Amino acid sequence: MSDYLIFFTTILAAGVASGTPVLYATIGEVFSERAGVLNLGVEGMMLMGAVTAFRVSHVTGNPWLGLAMGILVGGLFSLLHALVSITLRGDQVVSGLALTFVGFGMSSVIGWPLIDVRDAPRLPAFDIPLLADIPVLGKIFFQHSVVVYIGFLLVPLAWFIINRTRPGLHMRAVGEYPAAADALGIHVDRLRYLYVLVGGLLAGMAGASLTLAITPLWIEGVTAGQGWIAVGLVIFAGWDPFRAAFGSYLFGAIRRLPLDLQGAPVLPWNLHLILRDPLLNYFTNMLPYLFTIAVLVIGSREAMRKKLGAPAALGTPYIRGERGV
Template structure:
C-alpha cells in the first residue's frame, strides 16, 4: 500500500466524518445543558433537503446552509418546547422528531430526487498549507465547511471549559436547581443550546446534499444521526474528542469503500456495516460499569426541570 493510498484514506476520513462531526457537536451542546435529543437523524434530513432546495433556487450553496440551519433549528425548537416547556419525555420527543423529519424531508424532496446541484461546495486550496507534504493533502484540500470545523471545535472547547457562559451551561446540565438558585435561567439556556444543536445538525445534513454527495436522495443520512448520538458518549462530551471520533468513523467508512480496490474479497454489504458495527462496539465498551463511572454524563441529562419543585 502506497503513501498515496494512506493520504487518500485519511483525507476521505475527514470528508466523511464532517457531517457526523457537525451533528455530534450539536448533540454535545444539547446534552451538556441536560437535554437528550434523539431527533438528530430527522434534523439532519430536514437540513439536507432544505439546504438542497434553497441552494438550487438561489444557485448559492451558502443560502442552502442558512436554510439548513433554519430547518434544523425549527425542528429543535419543537423539541425544546415539548421537553423544556411542556416537560414531555425527551426520548419520545426525539424519536417522534426523527420519524417526522424522515417523512417531511421525503415529502419536500420528492420532486428533487436525482437533480444535481449546479454550484456545490468544492475543495479550496489554502496556499502553502495545501502544499505541505503529507499534511497538506490530508487537512488542507477540502471545502469551506470542513475548514469551519477546524475553528468551530476549539472555539466550542474554549466556550465550554474556559468561559462563564460555558460554566453556566455545565451547571445547568449538572444541577439545574443550584444554577437556578444562583440566578442562571435554566429554561433560557436549554432553549438556546437545544436550538443551536439543531442548527448544527442541519448543517451536517446539508453537508451531505451540498458537498459530500451533491444531490438529494431520501434517507441519505443513512443513520449518521444515530452515530452522532453515540459519538457524544464516545467523546465524553468533549468537542476535541468528538472531532477525533468523527474522523475515526469517517475513516472506517472510507476504508470500507476502498478495501475492495486492494483485492480484499469482502462482501460489499459487510463493508457498509463497518461504521455501525463500530458504533455498537463503542456503546458496549462505554456501557461497562467501570467505564461508565469514569465517563460520567451530565447528571441532569434527560431529566425535566420544574422550578416549582426545587
C-alpha cells in the same frame, strides 16, 4: 511502502471529508446534552437541513444562502423538541424519536420536486495555500470543501465556549445540577432552549454540508443513519469537541476502508490478496456499527459514564421545587 503511504493518506483524507457532517451533528449534540437535554432527533434535523439547503441552493443558485437556510431550518426544527421536552416536560426519548420520524417524512415531501433535478450549486472546494503543500498532512487536511475547514474552526471554538467561558459554565451547571444553577439565578429552561437550538442549528449545518458538499444530491433518507452515529459518537467523545472530531474523522475513514482495500497495493508474499478479498467487506462494513454499539455498551455502564463525564442531569426534565437527580 510508499504505495501504502499514499493509500492511507487517501483513506484519511476521505475520512476527514465524509466525517465532516457527522462532526457537526456530534458537536451540536454535545451542546444539547451538556445542557441536560438528550435529543435523538439528530437524523430528522439533519434531513431537514439537507433538503432545505439543497432546495434553496437549487432555486436561488446561491449555495451560501442554501447553507444559511439549512442551518436555520435545523434550528427551528429542534425547537419542537425543546418545547415538548423542556416546557411540557415530556419524555426526551419519545420526543426525539418523533422528531426523527417527522423529519424523514417532511424532508421527503419537500424533496419531492428535487428528484429530477440533482444539480444544485455546491459550496466551493479549494486548497489552503502553503498548508496544502505539506506532504501527507496537506493531502489529509487541507485539500477539501470549505465545510471541512469550517469544521476545523468549530472544534476549538466549541471547546473554548464549553470549558473557558461563563456561558459555557452556566450551560454545564444546567446539565449537571439544574437545581443549584437555578438557585444561583441561572434560567435553566431558557438556557436549555438555547442549547437545544444550537444543537439543531449544527444538525442543520450537518445536513446542509452533506447535500451541498459531501454527498451533493438529494435522495430520500440521504443521511443514511449518520444522525444516529452522531448520537453514539457523543458518548465516545466523552462530550468533548476534540474527541468528537477524532471520532468523526475516524468513522469517516472506517466507512471508506472496505472499498479501498479492494484495490490495496501490492505487499510481499501476496499478502495484499488477503486485503483485496471482497469478502473482507462483510467484516469491514460492520466496523462502524460495531464501533457505535461498543461505545453504547461502554457508555451505558454507570461507572464508565461517570468516567466519561456524562452530564449528571442528562435526560431529566427540570421542575423547580422537585428534588433534583
